[in-house]
Amino acid sequence: MTAEFGIFFLVLTFVISSLGFFSTITSGNKKKFLTLIHHEKISLLLFFFTILSFFCLTYSFLISDFSLNVVAKNSNSQLPTIYKITGVWGNHEGSILLWLLVMTFFGFLFSNSKIPDQNLKIQTLSVHNSLIFLVCTFVIFTSNPFERSFPPPIEGSDLNPLLQDPGLIIHPPMLYLGYVGFSIVYSISLAVLMLKKKTNFIEILKPWVFMSWIFLTAGIGLGSWWAYYELGWGGFWFWDPVENASLLPWLTASALIHTIMISSKKNLLINWTLLLSIITFLLSLLGTFLVRSGVLVSVHAFASDPTRGIFILLMLIIVSFSGLFYFLRRTELYSSKHQIKLVSREGAISLNNIFLISLTFTILIGTIYPLVSSIFFKSKISVGAPFFNSILTPVMVPMIFGMIIGPFLRWGNDDLLKLLNRLKILVFLFLFSSILLWYVNFGGPVIAIIFFIFAAWIIIASLFELTKFMNFKPKLRINSLPAKYFSQSISHIGIGLIIIGATGSSILKIEKIQFQEIGEIIKINQYDVEFKGVKVVEGPNFLSQTGVFEVSKDDAHVINLKPEKRFYNANKQVTTEAAIYSTIFGDLYIAIGDKNSIKNSVSWTTRIWYNPFTIWIWLGVFSLVTGGLISFFRVIKKKK
Amino acid sequence: MKAKNKRLFTLLSLMIIFFLGCTILFKNLKNNLVFFFTPSEIINKPNITQNKIRVGGMVKKDSVVREVVVKEEKQIQKISFIITDFKEEISVFYSGILPDLFKEGQGVVVEGKLINNFSINAEKVLAKHDENYMPPELEFLNTSKKRN
Numbered sequence: 001m002t003a004e005f006g007i008f009f010l011v012l013t014f015v016i017s018s019l020g021f022f023s024t025i026t027s028g029n030k031k032k033f034l035t036l037i038h039h040e041k042i043s044l045l046l047f048f049f050t051i052l053s054f055f056c057l058t059y060s061f062l063i064s065d066f067s068l069n070v071v072a073k074n075s076n077s078q079l080p081t082i083y084k085i086t087g088v089w090g091n092h093e094g095s096i097l098l099w100l101l102v103m104t105f106f107g108f109l110f111s112n113s114k115i116p117d118q119n120l121k122i123q124t125l126s127v128h129n130s131l132i133f134l135v136c137t138f139v140i141f142t143s144n145p146f147e148r149s150f151p152p153p154i155e156g157s158d159l160n161p162l163l164q165d166p167g168l169i170i171h172p173p174m175l176y177l178g179y180v181g182f183s184i185v186y187s188i189s190l191a192v193l194m195l196k197k198k199t200n201f202i203e204i205l206k207p208w209v210f211m212s213w214i215f216l217t218a219g220i221g222l223g224s225w226w227a228y229y230e231l232g233w234g235g236f237w238f239w240d241p242v243e244n245a246s247l248l249p250w251l252t253a254s255a256l257i258h259t260i261m262i263s264s265k266k267n268l269l270i271n272w273t274l275l276l277s278i279i280t281f282l283l284s285l286l287g288t289f290l291v292r293s294g295v296l297v298s299v300h301a302f303a304s305d306p307t308r309g310i311f312i313l314l315m316l317i318i319v320s321f322s323g324l325f326y327f328l329r330r331t332e333l334y335s336s337k338h339q340i341k342l343v344s345r346e347g348a349i350s351l352n353n354i355f356l357i358s359l360t361f362t363i364l365i366g367t368i369y370p371l372v373s374s375i376f377f378k379s380k381i382s383v384g385a386p387f388f389n390s391i392l393t394p395v396m397v398p399m400i401f402g403m404i405i406g407p408f409l410r411w412g413n414d415d416l417l418k419l420l421n422r423l424k425i426l427v428f429l430f431l432f433s434s435i436l437l438w439y440v441n442f443g444g445p446v447i448a449i450i451f452f453i454f455a456a457w458i459i460i461a462s463l464f465e466l467t468k469f470m471n472f473k474p475k476l477r478i479n480s481l482p483a484k485y486f487s488q489s490i491s492h493i494g495i496g497l498i499i500i501g502a503t504g505s506s507i508l509k510i511e512k513i514q515f516q517e518i519g520e521i522i523k524i525n526q527y528d529v530e531f532k533g534v535k536v537v538e539g540p541n542f543l544s545q546t547g548v549f550e551v552s553k554d555d556a557h558v559i560n561l562k563p564e565k566r567f568y569n570a571n572k573q574v575t576t577e578a579a580i581y582s583t584i585f586g587d588l589y590i591a592i593g594d595k596n597s598i599k600n601s602v603s604w605t606t607r608i609w610y611n612p613f614t615i616w617i618w619l620g621v622f623s624l625v626t627g628g629l630i631s632f633f634r635v636i637k638k639k640k
Numbered sequence: 641m642k643a644k645n646k647r648l649f650t651l652l653s654l655m656i657i658f659f660l661g662c663t664i665l666f667k668n669l670k671n672n673l674v675f676f677f678t679p680s681e682i683i684n685k686p687n688i689t690q691n692k693i694r695v696g697g698m699v700k701k702d703s704v705v706r707e708v709v710v711k712e713e714k715q716i717q718k719i720s721f722i723i724t725d726f727k728e729e730i731s732v733f734y735s736g737i738l739p740d741l742f743k744e745g746q747g748v749v750v751e752g753k754l755i756n757n758f759s760i761n762a763e764k765v766l767a768k769h770d771e772n773y774m775p776p777e778l779e780f781l782n783t784s785k786k787r788n
Contacts, residue, residue: 362665369669380676382694387672391665513737515708515717565740574740593737596708596717605717605737
């Protein structure tokens with residue numbers, strides 16, 4: 001019965017959201033189809049019914065109702081309860097329902113926020129409810145999670161073991177909160193463009209942009225952390241098409257976060273802010289299309305049918321055409337004759353935008369080129385990681401310089417010589433840190449040292465910015481420090497930390513793959529890794545071969561590491577669980593492979609990595625999120 | 641310079657930069673493309689010039705051979721197996737660790753350099769991550785399986 005209730009609530013959502021759709025279509029009419037109170041009620045009801053529907057699905061997973069297709073394919077009665085719940089979004093249908101849930105939740109939040117311009121609020125809600133209508137149609141007609149199969153199987157075929165992991169509990173919802181957050185950003189922007197009168201919307205847009213960016217950053221960070229310890233490949237970023245798909249809206253959103261500052265402070269580049277808002281949501285949708293249509297080869301792809309792809313493509317076309325149509329119609333309303341000087345804060349931010357957009361464009365090309373070529377040239381190709389790495393470096397270098405100099409430039413107009421004069425101490429610190437790093441030399445190629453130096457410069461410059469502010473006010477308390485400086489510096493430091501981590505764990509990594517006999521010691525970096533043996537451990541729904549490794553350094557015991565190879569009972573799948581020992585200087589990473597018996601001796605294939613500075617990546621992501629949060633709360637506080 | 645000329649100049653220089661950027665981009669892209677072939681395509685089209693290619697098909701049953709070679713006082717595992725698309729076969733040589741989902745009778749994609757027309761030295765072996773999921777490149781396996 002639960003499933004019937006679930007689909008019933010979904011249909012209610014569908015019917016109610018269609019009101020929003022009609023109201024958007026008829027928004028040109030003088031007489032409004034719905035008033036503000038109607039729209040607010042609609043948003044509340046949509047959220048209410050979607051959450052009920054989502055609960056129905058969760059309940060079906062909890063009681064292992066295998067008559068539902070989705071449950072039968074992605075759950076199992078042996079599965080631990082927590083993974084029964086996360087199994088809800090570990091598949092296509094459930095994850096799209098989650099998407100819908102988040103979307104209605106944000107609509108509900110927006111309907112409860114104070115917006116001075118009533119017309120803008122009405123228009124935004126009606127656009128957003130139309131989006132909900134489109135997504136809801138998609139759920140009901142192409143990916144109904146409540147579809148039954150007859151006769152129901154006795155046992156489910158289990159959740160993909162790779163997804164049975166704590167990282168997967170929060171990674172998809174985080175990412176979705178980010179992706180879907182941009183639907184509100186899009187709705188506001190489109191509503192602004194649809195209104196004929198000029199309105200003040202930047203301050204309304206700001207908190208949503210920050211919030212979505214924070215979730216997207218955290219979501220990508222968590223995903224890459226999961227890939228690092230769960231896939232057992234020892235890396236954190238593989239330029240997989242789906243990783244790229246999440247990076248694209250992140251890049252444009254980062255550009256948006258920077259321009260929205262100019263828009264709010266100087267009332268400039270408002271058109272550009274609007275365009276970026278629209279593009280960011282389009283890229284979020286494109287990401288969904290690439291993942292869910294199964295057109296790309298990727299870790300994230302699910303078995304899928306082509307009608308879904310066509311539907312999302314259609315949605316993409318509707319959303320992009322209406323966005324760009326209104327944008328082109330209304331460009332004059334917000335355009336400004338003011339020219340931006342290159343050597344100024346605005347100039348630096350504009351340059352940052354140009355580089356971020358170029359980077360987005362190139363990654364987009366690299367990601368969809370295989371798809372285009374398979375349609376038009378019938379050739380099956382893939383674009384390798386070297387391509388992305390080769391374009392990242394030349395774009396990163398000017399961006400790093402911008403990040404260092406930009407924050408010190410004055411608004412309006414500035415002079416490079418004067419700037420140099422102001423930053424004498426900083427230049428000295430740069431020289432000093434470069435020489436120091438060159439001398440310390442982590443033993444890698446020159447490029448690694450150069451990147452370390454750049455990262456050090458970013459961090460020093462950001463810290464310097466904070467101390468410089470402290471000079472103005474000798475009696476400084478933390479709460480008197482303007483959050484603006486804080487959030488910017490912390491985020492930039494985050495980028496610096498990520499550069500250090502990425503450089504360390506890609507260029508300087510040490511890899512050792514071997515047959516290791518019991519008792520054999522492998523030396524890696526300063527560690528001695530002794531293989532103690534393998535024991536069989538029984539998990540709730542798997543059998544694990546757990547290797548025991550004793551790690552010591554200078555004859556002193558450090559830690560015992562226990563990497564596993566798990567054999568899942570239900571679908572006979574094998575997964576590798578790496579064991580990691582993290583320190584500030586680097587991670588010791590062990591994965592265990594197959595048993596080999598040759599010539600009376602028994603040995604195991606073991607892979608041992610030393611990944612320098614990997615932990616700095618996660619610290620960097622944390623730092624970025626913290627910076628974002630500070631900005632977010634500042635914006636919210638200011639609004640009240 | 642007049643305002644109009646200045647604008648034209650900026651526009652032109654922006655366009656030149658854009659086209660230059662695109663040229664570099666596509667050249668770079670072209671150098672990093674990895675083409676995908678089926679075993680039949682490799683054997684029937686003997687003029688594959690690409691440096692690195694991908695070959696996909698099914699791992700032939702009972703074709704996986706593991707042997708250990710001692711090289712520079714280190715034991716190295718050499719693995720060889722045969723990929724088939726039910727018409728032609730390609731032998732694969734690989735030294736490294738096979739992915740968790742590598743199985744005989746399952747779809748696989750390998751990336752590496754061709755030794756000759758019927759064998760390849762693999763640098764990477766990619767197995768799919770989900771039981772039900774079949775990469776679009778290997779879709780032909782489903783259809784040919786049904787036919788057989």
